Amino acid sequence: MPQIAQLAETYSSQIFWLLIIFGLVFFIVGRGMVPKVMDTVAQRDRQISDDLAAAQAARDAADEQEAAWRKRESENRAEAQALVAQAKAEAAAKTEKKLATAQKKVDARLTEAEERISAARSAATAEIEAVASEAAQDIITRLAGVKVTKTSISAAVKKALANG
Amino acid sequence: MAAEAKVDPMHQFTIEPLFGSGNWEIAGYNIAFTNSALWMAISAVALWIFVAGGMKRQLVPGRWQMAVETFTGFIDDLLAANVGKAGKKYVPYIFSLFMFILFANMLGLLPLGVVGLHAFTFTSHFTVTGILAILSFSIVLIVGFWRHGLHFFSLFVPHGTPIWLLWLIPVIELISFLVRPFSLGLRLFVAMMAGHVLLEVLSSFVIDSSNAGAGWGVFIGIPSFILMVAICALEVLVAGIQAYVFALLTSLYINDAENLH
Numbered sequence: 495m496p497q498i499a500q501l502a503e504t505y506s507s508q509i510f511w512l513l514i515i516f517g518l519v520f521f522i523v524g525r526g527m528v529p530k531v532m533d534t535v536a537q538r539d540r541q542i543s544d545d546l547a548a549a550q551a552a553r554d555a556a557d558e559q560e561a562a563w564r565k566r567e568s569e570n571r572a573e574a575q576a577l578v579a580q581a582k583a584e585a586a587a588k589t590e591k592k593l594a595t596a597q598k599k600v601d602a603r604l605t606e607a608e609e610r611i612s613a614a615r616s617a618a619t620a621e622i623e624a625v626a627s628e629a630a631q632d633i634i635t636r637l638a639g640v641k642v643t644k645t646s647i648s649a650a651v652k653k654a655l656a657n658g
Numbered sequence: 659m660a661a662e663a664k665v666d667p668m669h670q671f672t673i674e675p676l677f678g679s680g681n682w683e684i685a686g687y688n689i690a691f692t693n694s695a696l697w698m699a700i701s702a703v704a705l706w707i708f709v710a711g712g713m714k715r716q717l718v719p720g721r722w723q724m725a726v727e728t729f730t731g732f733i734d735d736l737l738a739a740n741v742g743k744a745g746k747k748y749v750p751y752i753f754s755l756f757m758f759i760l761f762a763n764m765l766g767l768l769p770l771g772v773v774g775l776h777a778f779t780f781t782s783h784f785t786v787t788g789i790l791a792i793l794s795f796s797i798v799l800i801v802g803f804w805r806h807g808l809h810f811f812s813l814f815v816p817h818g819t820p821i822w823l824l825w826l827i828p829v830i831e832l833i834s835f836l837v838r839p840f841s842l843g844l845r846l847f848v849a850m851m852a853g854h855v856l857l858e859v860l861s862s863f864v865i866d867s868s869n870a871g872a873g874w875g876v877f878i879g880i881p882s883f884i885l886m887v888a889i890c891a892l893e894v895l896v897a898g899i900q901a902y903v904f905a906l907l908t909s910l911y912i913n914d915a916e917n918l919h
Contacts, residue, residue, distance in 0.1 A: 495668055495671070496668060496669075496671040496672045496673060497671055497782070497783050497784055497785070497847075497851070500672070500673050501785070503688060504673045504688070504690075504692065504694075504785070505785050506687035506688050506689060507673075507675075507682075507687075507688050507689045507690045507691075507692055507694075507695065508673075508692075508694060508695075508780075508783060508785040508786055508789075509785065509789055510684070510687070510689040511689070511691070511692070511694070511695035511698055511699075512695075512698060512780075512785075512786050512789050512790075513789070515695070515698040515699055515701075515702045516698075516702075516754070516758060516790070516793075518702060519702045519705060519706075519754045519757075519758050520750065520751060520754040522706065523702075523705055523706055523709050523753075523754055523757070524750035524751060524753055524754035525750045527706075527709045527710065527713060528709070528730055528749060528750050528753050528754075529749075529750065530713060530715065531709070531712055531713065531726055531727055531730045532730050532731075532734065532749065534715045534716075534719075534723075534727070535727050535730070535731060537717075538717055538719075541717065
């Protein structure tokens with residue numbers, strides 16, 4: 495077994511070179527390069543988490559804006575509805591007013607017409623009386639040859655007309 | 659001929675000085691640049707190339723960068739799970755340890771013998787694994803006494819120890835604590851060596867049975883060869899698992915030092 499057989503002659507060179515070479519590995523690779531590699535990894539991890547945080551923030555902002563937009567939109571809608579309701583109410587009021595005016599006019603014309611009708615009726619009645627009394631006077635004069643005064647005849651006609 | 663070339667399963671672990679450096683010395687200690695040191699250097703350079711390929715620092719990583727980040731993330735998670743927040747500062751050490759052992763194990767498995775080179779698995783030497791284990795253990799001790807002072811010894815008295823067992827439990831805990839560097843180093847060394855010896859023994863079966871005749875070659879050589887392929891796959895798994903176990907145990911021990919029990 496050379497490990498034991500050669501121990502006495504080789505141990506010092508083994509130890510010497512191992513310490514030198516492992517020392518170089520430790521200081522150049524271990525201390526010099528490994529921290530940089532790990533730094534790169536850490537930097538990447540940080541960047542990823544930063545990007546994720548930024549994305550989250552952007553999403554939150556978008557949500558907020560959407561909520562604000564929704565609120566504004568619902569306000570606008572409510573405003574528009576109020577406007578429409580007001581316009582409707584105004585229009586209804588105007589229509590009512592117009593209707594009332596028209597109704598008044600119609601009523602006025604109706605009463606006027608009724609008055610005219612009743613005037614015409616009374617005029618017609620008076621004429622019928624006159625014609626009837628004249629006719630009655632004529633008839634009496636021709637049949638009986640009696641001269642009857644106009645007054646009495648018209649009283650008689652009035653009485654007869656009133657009866658029937 | 660191959661018949662004469664005796665296959666020695668242990669020969670692969672022999673350390674040889676390279677480039678005539680066999681007599682280099684510092685203060686009387688030999689520091690020859692051996693094949694072992696060469697493969698440490700190759701592992702270190704391969705690891706450096708691998709990590710350097712992941713340094714593009716792109717926001718959207720390519721495949722290579724993704725692979726490197728997977729390993730750093732793996733070690734980071736390991737420490738976060740076992741030590742907690744305080745584990746972050748040990749990532750460079752555990753990463754170096756894990757990747758260095760992983761690359762050493764994997765490179766040692768390369769079938770370079772095909773082109774006449776010899777891969778050397780320096781993690782199959784307990785001098786190497788022992789140093790790494792002692793390094794980890796020293797960190798545990800230093801961190802433990804630095805953070806907790808003498809209170810660190812409360813590690814040897816777990817919560818809920820009955821009063822009448824106070825004479826026994828600390829002794830057991832102390833022994834289990836002191837055994838840690840040995841178990842850490844020996845586990846890796848034994849696992850790597852056993853796998854390589856097994857592969858070598860099976861390959862010697864293939865060669866020797868084939869040399870003994872076609873019949874032997876068919877009945878012994880081919881099954882051995884198939885088994886070798888399967889064990890190669892297993893060894894790749896072991897290479898990863900042993901590196902992971904080393905890193906995991908080190909982080910568990912560091913957890914003891916950081917947080918006590």
